[in-house]
Amino acid sequence: MAHAQAQDKVATPTSTSHAKHLGSASESHSPLHLAIASAVLAELDQRDPGGTLLSRFTDVHQAAVLLADRVLDPSLMWAEHIGAFYDTDAVRSLLARDGKPVSRQAVNQREGLLALTTGSGRVVYPAFQFHGRQPARGLDRVLNELPESLVSRWTLASWLITPKHDLDDEKPIDILFDEDPSGVEVVVRAVQNWAAQLAG
Numbered sequence: 001m002a003h004a005q006a007q008d009k010v011a012t013p014t015s016t017s018h019a020k021h022l023g024s025a026s027e028s029h030s031p032l033h034l035a036i037a038s039a040v041l042a043e044l045d046q047r048d049p050g051g052t053l054l055s056r057f058t059d060v061h062q063a064a065v066l067l068a069d070r071v072l073d074p075s076l077m078w079a080e081h082i083g084a085f086y087d088t089d090a091v092r093s094l095l096a097r098d099g100k101p102v103s104r105q106a107v108n109q110r111e112g113l114l115a116l117t118t119g120s121g122r123v124v125y126p127a128f129q130f131h132g133r134q135p136a137r138g139l140d141r142v143l144n145e146l147p148e149s150l151v152s153r154w155t156l157a158s159w160l161i162t163p164k165h166d167l168d169d170e171k172p173i174d175i176l177f178d179e180d181p182s183g184v185e186v187v188v189r190a191v192q193n194w195a196a197q198l199a200g
Helices: 002-023 031-047 060-072 086-095 103-110 139-145 153-160 170-177 182-198
Strands: 123-128
Touching: 002 170, 031 060, 086 103, 086 123, 086 139, 139 170, 139 182
Parallel strands: none
Antiparallel strands: none
């Protein structure tokens, strides 16, 4: 209890001083941005009171960019849920022919690969769509049924790895990898139903 009270005594004046400091910028920034900035300052004061840990940043703008990427970049926010990603060079190696990586163009133009664009513009490929070096069978049909104008690729990635009640609580991606080829038709029908619901 004494520890909690001590934290309150430190945090309260710190937050107030930050609010006063940020108040002068209130006309050029949204209230939400100001509130988040104030909360970040308070958190930094508690975790790194003297600024020792942050002193490694010689470029303040770089630190700000890293923080914004962490908050806004969907690949970071969704990473724990979706899992690992491959970059384009890794996919080139996975799809290699006779030991020679395919071209970047071949990766970009290949149908049936789920590509996600991060907040910084980088293209990544969820690892779950590969078993060894083989992409999931039928994923091209799934992608065609759900254009990006209807649902984001990040949402589709989440859908593929989430157990579905209408698929006997199996994950769509697991069904696509099943040895039974009819599984592709099962997933495609589920996607078509979802697309119809989204189209309203």
